[in-house]
Amino acid sequence: MLRRLNSAATLRALRGGGEPTLSELAKQVGLSRPTTEGVLGELAGRGLVTEVAPRSGAGLGRPARRYRFRAEAGYALGLDIDAHWVQLFVADLNGEVVGSYRADLDVGWAPPERLAAVRAAVKTCLAATGVERSELWAVAAGTPGVVTADGEVAFCTVVPGWQGLNLGRELGRSFTCPVYVENDANLAAMAERWRGVAEDADDVICVLAGLHTGVGAVIGGRLHRGRWGAAGEVGMLPELGLRDTTAALTGVPTAAGRAPDGGGAAAVLAAAQHDDPEAVALVERLAARMSRGIAAMALAIDPEMIVVGGALTRAGDRLIDELRRQVRPLCLSPTRIEASTLGDEAVGIGAVRLALDRIDENLFKLD
Amino acid sequence: MLRRLNSAATLRALRGGGEPTLSELAKQVGLSRPTTEGVLGELAGRGLVTEVAPRSGAGLGRPARRYRFRAEAGYALGLDIDAHWVQLFVADLNGEVVGSYRADLDVGWAPPERLAAVRAAVKTCLAATGVERSELWAVAAGTPGVVTADGEVAFCTVVPGWQGLNLGRELGRSFTCPVYVENDANLAAMAERWRGVAEDADDVICVLAGLHTGVGAVIGGRLHRGRWGAAGEVGMLPELGLRDTTAALTGVPTAAGRAPDGGGAAAVLAAAQHDDPEAVALVERLAARMSRGIAAMALAIDPEMIVVGGALTRAGDRLIDELRRQVRPLCLSPTRIEASTLGDEAVGIGAVRLALDRIDENLFKLD
DNA sequence: ACCTTTACGAAAGGCCCTTTCGTAAGTAGG
């Protein structure tokens, strides 16, 4: 029992990424050197730790043995399955991305074709990366819509045929490890907190501005799904202005399933970026609409930061500047509003983080 | 270290409230009998555990020694400081309420008079209960408005002069134990989760319908304050209809600081309860307004249950029935909407729970 | 009065941790 506790603590310290000596590690964890040695032996036996060559010439005395976490002991796969693309990231246990892949999907594809394309992309990505399927310890996938705890897409207007599909079960057939499915905006929030603009913020909201604008939240450092996985769907309230955001920008109603820039949204945003007065007015109007929904979320959660990403932010900072100007006065707190630094990789990276979180839970659980 | 772990586990098991025998306890915790005996000796030394008389005649064999948690080793004090009243609850470490007190406060009182009245109420309550001030291990107070982490009332429109006051520091002068201050709706949410209608729900929202309608949230079983303590203040958005709720009901603008039934709100609600058509229409209109804000919160958090309490719900179920009817279609999830079962005691009981939570953290921390 | 049942009390043994000491493996200087 005590041993498990100390193993976990030692592993945690090692996973920082360095290559500490035995004594450094012992001091950091607060154990004696012989104990640390024993723990390391056990961890090495489980394949989680390995000894590296001592650095001679570094100083006086006998060179210390150095150890490092074997990040290559296992891998996490993160997927971003959207209407138009599938994006994959493979990362080792340290979260270092060792491979990625991206394939376009046809918006019109029904779930079977879509899933087949995803499976093919997985195969290609793993082959290119040189990671065996058996080396995957966890897989996570992000998708638009409401996802239940058991991986079913309970509500989705963006991907045709997606609603009602048990994506977790479907994907699970391709893997022997656990597969997790989560709302895309939720994962984007995790990603921005992990290695994006919201690093280490405890409470973060992420707004993915696209055809349908979704909102995800990390609360108290943990992903917040809600009882039915529907947290963040403030877009359901029409007066909160998060529905049909592309249409609001162009004035042209956008059919479900069309590309977010299909109605000329990208063109409008680009023009606004060059101070075209008409385009600027359109962006301002859009921001005014969206500010209601974002402010509602911000008032409900009172997050440290609101991260804005999604297709509509790719063209430049205009929309975000406008949102910042219009959301701020609606809020009680000095919440920061920032552009995503991960761009369209946010969801995939967030999926990797989710998979790694699940792996960590197993790695560090005591029971 | 291991001893602390086992002490905490044993204490946790004992705190269930029963009077287990040594062997029962050992089996429950998963330790051997001699170990449990040693742990109990240590806990008894700290005054947390005491032996009770064995029950002879209960069965065959030598009667087992029985132990119980000494709930009377310390006490928690919970306060509900509102514009019109202060309510107090004293509870032992098991959460059993051993004393309570309530005093009316004048709405017009400035902070010094108000605080003096609170202090007097505390003195009266403790004297009547027979609990010494030194026996208090933690004090928590609920108040309308936004409360920062260090106990300052950052925003409050209901209690005159309250805004800018550091309530935590002021109250702290009267006690030697830690004093915590929290938003009233947040505490009501905790109370309903503890021994109200939302027992053991992980994600709960509590709506306190009054002059200003506040919303509090428990997320993942933990109170959610937000970065600046302002979580739940969706009432700030005018289109969400949680401001001036009393005025909306009566048609008469309510001056800040007036009693929530001063404008006849109680009369309207009572009439609606007896199916007066005009009153029913007014309640329906109010529910329509409020449903926006409640739905926004529900969509943002996706809680398991929404508990509705506050002054406007005292007259009967009419408003809640109406809210249930109007909020439901705006939500994605089958969230339950229920009336508070704690009534106007919710905030005070929630304050007790918060104080007990803080005590528990100290009791069970390992460091 | 005696047996069965149940629980207490003390002693023996093992695991894991820490402290301590001798030894190995480097660098710096004469």
Added chain:
DNA sequence: CCTACTTACGAAAGGGCCTTTCGTAAAGGT
């Protein structure tokens, strides 16, 4: 090239906490 110094490894001794085991005490039933 050899010695002195520094730093870290390896093994042994010692202590805390837990478990197992055994004898004893205190009840009820026959």
